[in-house]
Amino acid sequence: MQRLLAEGEAAQAADDPRRLSRVRDELWQLAPEVLARAAAGDGEDLEATHALVAIAWPTIVLQMASGNWLQALGACYWMTVAVANLTAGVHRDAGVQGDNGNEAALWKLIHGGLPGFSAAAAEAAHRLGNPAQALMMIESLTSVVAGMRMRRVAAEEVDRRMRAGGAAGADIRAYSERWVRVLQERGGESTEDWVLVQLSVGDRKDPLEQFFFTSPHVTPVWAARAAGRTLLYLVPGMRSDVPGVAIRVNPDRASGRLTDSCWVPALEQSELKSRLADMRDAFADPDPDLAAAADVALDLLEWTGTHIWGTVAAQWPDLLDGPVAVVPIGQAAMLPLYTATFRGGPACSALDITIAPSARALYYAAIHQPATTAEAFVAADPWHGVDFLHLVGKEAAEVAAVHRATPEIYASVGPWPAAPKLKGHRSVTPLRTFRSLVPAEVHGMHADIAKSAAIGERMRTASVIHLACHGSLDGDTPALLLGGQPLFLHFLLRREQELERSPLVVLSACELGGFTATLPPSEQLGFPAGLIALGARSVVGALWPLPEWPHTVALMRDFHERLTFLRSPAALPQAIAAAARQKVSPLIWGSLVHFGA
Numbered sequence: 001m002q003r004l005l006a007e008g009e010a011a012q013a014a015d016d017p018r019r020l021s022r023v024r025d026e027l028w029q030l031a032p033e034v035l036a037r038a039a040a041g042d043g044e045d046l047e048a049t050h051a052l053v054a055i056a057w058p059t060i061v062l063q064m065a066s067g068n069w070l071q072a073l074g075a076c077y078w079m080t081v082a083v084a085n086l087t088a089g090v091h092r093d094a095g096v097q098g099d100n101g102n103e104a105a106l107w108k109l110i111h112g113g114l115p116g117f118s119a120a121a122a123e124a125a126h127r128l129g130n131p132a133q134a135l136m137m138i139e140s141l142t143s144v145v146a147g148m149r150m151r152r153v154a155a156e157e158v159d160r161r162m163r164a165g166g167a168a169g170a171d172i173r174a175y176s177e178r179w180v181r182v183l184q185e186r187g188g189e190s191t192e193d194w195v196l197v198q199l200s201v202g203d204r205k206d207p208l209e210q211f212f213f214t215s216p217h218v219t220p221v222w223a224a225r226a227a228g229r230t231l232l233y234l235v236p237g238m239r240s241d242v243p244g245v246a247i248r249v250n251p252d253r254a255s256g257r258l259t260d261s262c263w264v265p266a267l268e269q270s271e272l273k274s275r276l277a278d279m280r281d282a283f284a285d286p287d288p289d290l291a292a293a294a295d296v297a298l299d300l301l302e303w304t305g306t307h308i309w310g311t312v313a314a315q316w317p318d319l320l321d322g323p324v325a326v327v328p329i330g331q332a333a334m335l336p337l338y339t340a341t342f343r344g345g346p347a348c349s350a351l352d353i354t355i356a357p358s359a360r361a362l363y364y365a366a367i368h369q370p371a372t373t374a375e376a377f378v379a380a381d382p383w384h385g386v387d388f389l390h391l392v393g394k395e396a397a398e399v400a401a402v403h404r405a406t407p408e409i410y411a412s413v414g415p416w417p418a419a420p421k422l423k424g425h426r427s428v429t430p431l432r433t434f435r436s437l438v439p440a441e442v443h444g445m446h447a448d449i450a451k452s453a454a455i456g457e458r459m460r461t462a463s464v465i466h467l468a469c470h471g472s473l474d475g476d477t478p479a480l481l482l483g484g485q486p487l488f489l490h491f492l493l494r495r496e497q498e499l500e501r502s503p504l505v506v507l508s509a510c511e512l513g514g515f516t517a518t519l520p521p522s523e524q525l526g527f528p529a530g531l532i533a534l535g536a537r538s539v540v541g542a543l544w545p546l547p548e549w550p551h552t553v554a555l556m557r558d559f560h561e562r563l564t565f566l567r568s569p570a571a572l573p574q575a576i577a578a579a580a581r582q583k584v585s586p587l588i589w590g591s592l593v594h595f596g597a
Contacts, residue, residue: 060120064238069124073133076121080140115330119238122245122261122329131247131261132192136216138233138247138329139359146357146533149493150364154212161209172209179213192258195221207367214363221258223356223363224251227597229323231359232312234332240270244332246312248319249359262315266307267332275303276334283545290547290587297336297544297586304340309347323352325362333357336543338593339576339586346589349577354538354569354594357529365596368502368537370463370567375501376403377462379455381410381469381482392468395508395553399466402560408458410483451483452491459492463501464563465536466556468508478527480509489530499535504568507541508556528595538568542591551584555592569594 011019063072118138125134162169195217204210207226214222224231231249244267248260266272279300282293313320326337343350356362380396382389393409400407459465470481479486499505507527528539540559546552555575562571572594579589 057116060117061239064120064124069127072120072124073128073137076117076124076137080117080137115236116238118329119235119244122233122235122247123238123242126245126247126261126263130192131245132195132217132259134235134247135220135233135249135259135359138235139216139219146493146529147360149533150360151212153498154208157208158212175204175209175213195258211363211367216360219363220249220359221251223325223359223366224249226363226366227323227325227354228366229325229352229354229362230319231325231327231356231362232319233327233329234264234267234308234337235329236267236272236332237269240268243268244272246315248316260316262311264308264311266303266311272331272335275300276331279334279544290585294585294587297590298341301336301339301346301586301590302341304335304337305342305347308335308337309340309342309351320351325354325356327356327359327362334543336590336593339590346573346576346580348573348594349580352569354596355528356595357526357532361529361532361595362597365532365537368535368597370537371501371503374403374463375461376400376405376464376466377408377458378403378405378466379408379410379458379468379482381484383470383481387470389468389470389548391548391550391553392508395468395556396466398553398557399468399560402557402564403464451485452487455483455487456492456497459503459505460497460500462499463503464506464560465499465503466506466508466560468556471507471509478530480507480527489527492534493530499531502535502537504538504540504563505531505536506556506559507539508546508552509541528593532596536596538594538596540568540572540592540594543593544587544591546591547585547587549585549588551579552588555579555584555588569597 007019060072060075063069063075118134121134121137122131125131158172162172199218199221204213210222220231228251230251233247233249234244235247236244243263243265246262246264246267250256250258250260252258278296282288282296309320328335328337338348338353338355339346341347347353354362356365376399378396378400380392382392393407396407396409467480467482472479472481472486479488481487528541531539558578559572559575562574566574572592576589576592580586
């Protein structure tokens, strides 16, 4: 494998397509062995799969440049299978042996290559006129870490019911046999026909069982049905000279096909990177000029509304008349799609939209019904020193008062210090993102397991969770700085307990888009996907760092007050629209996003 990797790198450096093709052909002959080894999940097999990725990517680029769309899709398919097998092996070993370092290597693989494979699959499938072909690969490559937990929870419950026997177990066994038989006996001429064959098996009355039996081919359609929304994938182009692709997934064929696709020129790679770089640069200074940053945010909101939502509306005028769930892939997830300026205001106030880390995450969120009674867990940690947050304690107190709860404030914050004075035209207003420590230092901080477990226990029984604190998003270990220590996402994902009451989780904390991170988060590592995998129905967070301003506190209080008589998908757009009308800085309302059902 190392020999092939070296030869492939040499062929790529020499721009020798024939030599690269020979390496590819030899690699594909070894692929079954590599995939079988990857399922074991040990370190050598991780290296083998990394080598497979390293060879597959230039192969896909070569095939795409030559117009060999089917061959490119085939290479993406091999990667889908390889990563799925590898993930299963890594998670199995982590469950038996604990973390042996392989999870970090898996996350590095996800960060490094998988968004590109999704982009290649989307472009090739669109050019072939069969966008359904891309869905399995996109879903498999964007639901790796969090998706594995969702499937494990569903599998354990189905297995428990089958072991219990009785009518319920017999019914599950009969359905499983019918599902396999139908897939063996029936087929279709197109990928969409194959999806319809799988849908024809019938649905389960129990949503968790249905989730377990749903394959990646069909997940987007079932997600659309469960959430009552049309899905819209937005996939950036894989090359600088090719537009991105939008893929529409309907819950049925009432409006024509199950799937459709179109080009989105604004999602061309260099254009997208340039727009996001402007926003990243606005926060690059340790003491950023927030007035200038607000102007950049406003420009990005207007550009996203005109060039993304405008393109979608022109292609599918009917799409925006009903509920939509947007699944942004790769760097498209950093765009303010939820609050973009569209039809005279924030898009979320003109359209019925939510954002989903993946169709699988949306499906899982939708089958978790919200609690009928409210029990709030509101916590704040202002931290200390130069990173002291002056208003999070006040915010926690006001939010908790709305829900008649007692806030958990992990450090003394009262009386709250006066807001910092301005230095000339520049603001020293703190941002709710952690700048003073590098990722390795955050990872190396001592975390009291008992304290983290106590926070996790409070989250487990709450129906509304509001966390106001710093966050660290760099690297492969995102964390909230809560309780005087990092609360790592991977710690929550390894807990056996679910978030039992399908809560709404509000992260009035770290950015989710990674605008100040050296290594921005991928879907698999982000808090929205992780919290939904834990059982949250909805997650509200911010794409870029929220400024520590009174208007931030006021918007959060207004949102929670609306939650007393509205569900979060309706309450958040109203709060955002009210803030926009009141000329509140777009750095606050423009950053917010609603994830999930």
